[in-house]
Amino acid sequence: MAISLTASALERARKFVAxxxxxxxxxxxxxxxxxxxWGYAVDVAQQANADDQVFExxxxxxxxxxxxxxxxxxxxxxxxxxxxxxQFVFRNPNAAGECGCGESFTTDSELASG
Structure with missing residues (x-):
């Protein structure tokens, strides 16, 4: 399991958090x-919840x-x-489809059930 950032995303995220x-x-x-x-949500975390997965x-x-x-x-x-x-851009291997405006995505399991 992993989440990664490009150099430009890392720089922006560090400024955002700082x-x-x-x-x-x-x-x-x-x-x-x-x-x-599904839409992506990115925000500053004020605290870690006990069940969060934390990637460094x-x-x-x-x-x-x-x-x-x-x-x-x-x-x-x-x-x-x-x-x-x-803007932040997400390269998500789990996204099987996106809406026309690119603001939301769906997964293979949702496409199969739809």
């Missing part, structure tokens, strides 16, 4: 949203809740700049 004195790391997971079902990537802690872990395991997080837009 901007909050109480932060313990970066929280990464999913929530039900969008037209395909070059000194940065990434906390993932147990419900999200099977859906994001193996994901590489990147941070890209396109013109005036700056």
């Amino acid at each position: 901007s909050n004195a109480d932060a313990v790391g970066l929280r990464f997971g999913v929530e039900r949203t969008g037209c395909s079902g 990537f070059q000194g940065l802690k990434i906390l993932v809740d147990p419900r999200s872990l099977p859906l994001v395991d193996g994901t590489e997080i990147d941070f890209v700049k396109k013109g005036l837009n700056h």
